[in-house]
Amino acid sequence: MPDVFVNYRTGDGDQTATTLHNQLTARFGPDRIFRACKSIPPGAFFDEELTRGVRRSGVLLAVIGPDWIDHPALQRPDDWVRKELLEAFRCGIPVIPVLAGRRTERPTRSQLPGPLVRLADCQTLRYDNQNDGYDIQRIGDVLTDLIPALAQADKAGAKSTGPDTTQNPVISEPQGPIHTGPGNLYNNSAHVTGDNAISTFVAGENHGGIRQNFGAARRRDRDDER
Structure with missing residues (x-):
């Protein structure tokens, strides 16, 4: 049984509806989010499944895009976006308008058809794809x-995931000096000399640090630059 019914209009909010469905399903688990094109099986009666989906849900998310209020279908009694909203109101199911995009405004009572004026009084949330991480998290938390049931599923999912215990592999340091230029090399000690010698091994206690000598030529270059 779905816990959340996603109400949306194709062509105005359907991309947001898809994102909500996918992200909330990832957080709470499968079969908890109802979206018509994914939740109605082939061969089922479309109108019956929609009505049943609304009635069985704990909350309806009404995705409102920038052109939602001006769509002519909203004025028709047979419009399914309108019918789903009215069914939720009749059943006492909370309706949360989700404003899609940064500039979409909450519908006013004067803009809505008479039967839907209650929608203007519902507290809204916003989903902006430029702020998607925060907005999705916020919607899920609400x-x-x-x-x-969603709170329990959320806790169960977090518990099964558990803390990140991945350990980085240990990369061993070279066991001995690396000699890159002329000069003396002592394989069995920490003594490395030469103009371009780099030591990566220190025997015993390291009181003096690691010395790197890149030659007198570089010192002369620096002296010339002063």
């Missing part, structure tokens, strides 16, 4: 506050 849903866990409203629906105890």
Whole structure:
């Protein structure tokens, strides 16, 4: 049984609806988020499944895009976006308008058809794809506050994931000096000389640090630059 019903209009909010469905499913688990094109099986009666999906849900997310309020279908009694909203109101199911995009405004009572004026009084959330991480997290957190089953699923998912115990592999340091230029090399000691010698091994206690000598030529270059 779905806990969240995603109400949206194709062509105005369907991309946001897809994102909500995918991200909330990833957080709470499969079969908890109802979206018509994914949740209605082939051969099922479309109208019956939609009505049943609304009635069985704990909350309805009404995705409102920038052209949602001006769509002519919203004025028709047979419009499914409208019918799903009215069914949620009749059943006492909380309706949360999700404003898609940064510039989409909350519908006002004067803009809405008479039967839908209650939608203007519903507290809204916003989903902006430029702020998607925070907005998705916020929407999910609100849903866990409203629906105890989602809160339990959220905790179970976090527990099964557990802390990150990945350990970085240990890379051993070279066991001995590396000699890159002329000069003396002592393989069995920490003594490395030469104009371009780099030592990567220190025998015994390291009181003096690691010395790197890149030759008198470089010192002369620096002296010339002063």
